[in-house]
Amino acid sequence: MGIMDGEGFSLPVVTPVEVVEVDISFTDSAKSAMRKEFQGDEKSRVLIISAQSGGCSGYLYDMKIVEDPEDESFQRLDVEGMSVLVHNKDSVLLAGITIDFKDSLMGGGFQIENPNADRACGCGQSFG
Amino acid sequence: MQTEPVDADSHLVEIMITANHLHPVAQVFSVPSSVSVLEGPSVLEHLNRIVTIETLGMPILGRKDGLICNANGRILDLATVCNLDGQAIILGNQGTGKDTRQNLASGIPWNEDLKVKDADDAISHLVLIGQDPFSCLINLGIEPTDLSTNNWSELGNSLLSIHSMCPNTIQILTPSSHLNSMIDALKSSGAQHSDIDEWRSVRMLSGIMDHHELNPDNLPFELGLSELVALDKGCYPGQEIHARMESRGVLARCLVRLKSDDLIPVGKSKIENVGRVSVTDSNQYDEGWVALALIPYAAEGIEVIRFENEVVAKVELI
Numbered sequence: 001m002g003i004m005d006g007e008g009f010s011l012p013v014v015t016p017v018e019v020v021e022v023d024i025s026f027t028d029s030a031k032s033a034m035r036k037e038f039q040g041d042e043k044s045r046v047l048i049i050s051a052q053s054g055g056c057s058g059y060l061y062d063m064k065i066v067e068d069p070e071d072e073s074f075q076r077l078d079v080e081g082m083s084v085l086v087h088n089k090d091s092v093l094l095a096g097i098t099i100d101f102k103d104s105l106m107g108g109g110f111q112i113e114n115p116n117a118d119r120a121c122g123c124g125q126s127f128g
Numbered sequence: 129m130q131t132e133p134v135d136a137d138s139h140l141v142e143i144m145i146t147a148n149h150l151h152p153v154a155q156v157f158s159v160p161s162s163v164s165v166l167e168g169p170s171v172l173e174h175l176n177r178i179v180t181i182e183t184l185g186m187p188i189l190g191r192k193d194g195l196i197c198n199a200n201g202r203i204l205d206l207a208t209v210c211n212l213d214g215q216a217i218i219l220g221n222q223g224t225g226k227d228t229r230q231n232l233a234s235g236i237p238w239n240e241d242l243k244v245k246d247a248d249d250a251i252s253h254l255v256l257i258g259q260d261p262f263s264c265l266i267n268l269g270i271e272p273t274d275l276s277t278n279n280w281s282e283l284g285n286s287l288l289s290i291h292s293m294c295p296n297t298i299q300i301l302t303p304s305s306h307l308n309s310m311i312d313a314l315k316s317s318g319a320q321h322s323d324i325d326e327w328r329s330v331r332m333l334s335g336i337m338d339h340h341e342l343n344p345d346n347l348p349f350e351l352g353l354s355e356l357v358a359l360d361k362g363c364y365p366g367q368e369i370h371a372r373m374e375s376r377g378v379l380a381r382c383l384v385r386l387k388s389d390d391l392i393p394v395g396k397s398k399i400e401n402v403g404r405v406s407v408t409d410s411n412q413y414d415e416g417w418v419a420l421a422l423i424p425y426a427a428e429g430i431e432v433i434r435f436e437n438e439v440v441a442k443v444e445l446i
Contacts, residue, residue, distance in 0.1 A: 053236070
């Protein structure tokens with residue numbers, strides 16, 4: 001588009017600069033639920049815990065079990081043989097969290113307690 | 129100012145009934161603003177997680193005006209969005225760009241290839257405002273019917289659109305390297321180049337809000353900005369608070385314009401029989417002083433406010 005086409009029109013890129021070392025605690029029930037989700041594929045797959053914009057409070061948690069991206073931008077934790085990855089850009093938001101798992105039909109699933117959050121949404125998925 | 133829509137379905141073409149406070153043709157102002165660029169295949173999805181309006185499905189060169197709010201529903205920045213192909217320009221308030229860009233950058237999902245760029249110095253924001261701003265554009269090859277509040281029109285390497293808060297106003301985004309030539313072209317077409325201090329009066333007389341009002345002291349509904357909030361789009365920061373305010377339908381304050389022969393003091397005052405009045409900005413114009421202020425909603429119908437220093441200001445609804 002015209003406005004962005006000028007010669008030498010290169011703009012400074014903004015990146016979150018602060019990176020901290022991430023430590024995450026898992027309760028026994030969370031470890032057990034993770035093990036079940038890995039379905040015996042702990043060697044090639046990893047759990048990525050991340051934060052992204054959204055939700056009522058500013059950020060949303062996301063947890064995905066995926067093929068190992070083998071990307072040095074992630075910090076890697078070993079949780080009893082399961083690899084848990086947190087991207088450096090999310091490190092400030094996720095350092096020090098505790099992950100629990102509640103086995104109940106209503107409001108069950110993984111629960112995250114985050115010491116960095118000033119507030120959390122009632123649904124538990126959003127924090128800020 | 130009253131306006132009468134002529135054709136609401138296509139382009140916004142309106143007849144100005146009273147705009148006597150404005151220049152008979154147009155004035156052009158270079159308005160300090162923050163400009164950010166979001167680049168990548170999922171720009172509209174990422175913006176949709178953050179701003180108060182729905183950005184999904186915006187056409188190329190589409191325009192939407194929204195807000196960026198905090199979790200308490202208070203305003204952090206204006207977000208006037210221009211969707212380009214794989215890029216979006218976000219026009220915000222003066223002085224807020226750094227925080228808005230950090231907000232945009234910190235929440236990018238790890239698996240999305242998005243870049244946030246600082247265009248504060250590279251792209252300039254011009255405002256063309258008057259009783260007949262369109263006449264200046266005809267000479268430059270822009271037909272008034274090409275312009276609307278819903279899209280941006282291209283003029284060379286500049287983008288033009290009608291301001292969502294005032295139909296007498298054309299916003300122009302232009303590369304800063306072309307700023308002077310654009311101003312010269314507008315001057316050649318009848319516009320008067322005016323300084324930023326005069327802009328403060330003109331914008332208040334025209335009901336255009338800026339960082340003096342669009343800041344964390346205020347909530348969108350108090351400023352009458354319900355059209356910049358989409359409560360049916362799903363979650364965004366501040367949505368819970370906005371939804372609660374909308375469902376209860378009770379506002380504590382509302383925005384009004386004040387006019388006086390004397391200087392209207394900026395800041396908070398407690399006024400007898402009115403309550404707490406918060407004057408956001410005040411400036412002199414050719415008929416006296418003009419200001420914008422938040423007053424208790426219960427005092428909305430009041431005709432004058434008498435400040436402690438005996439300054440008397442006439443109250444106008446915006």
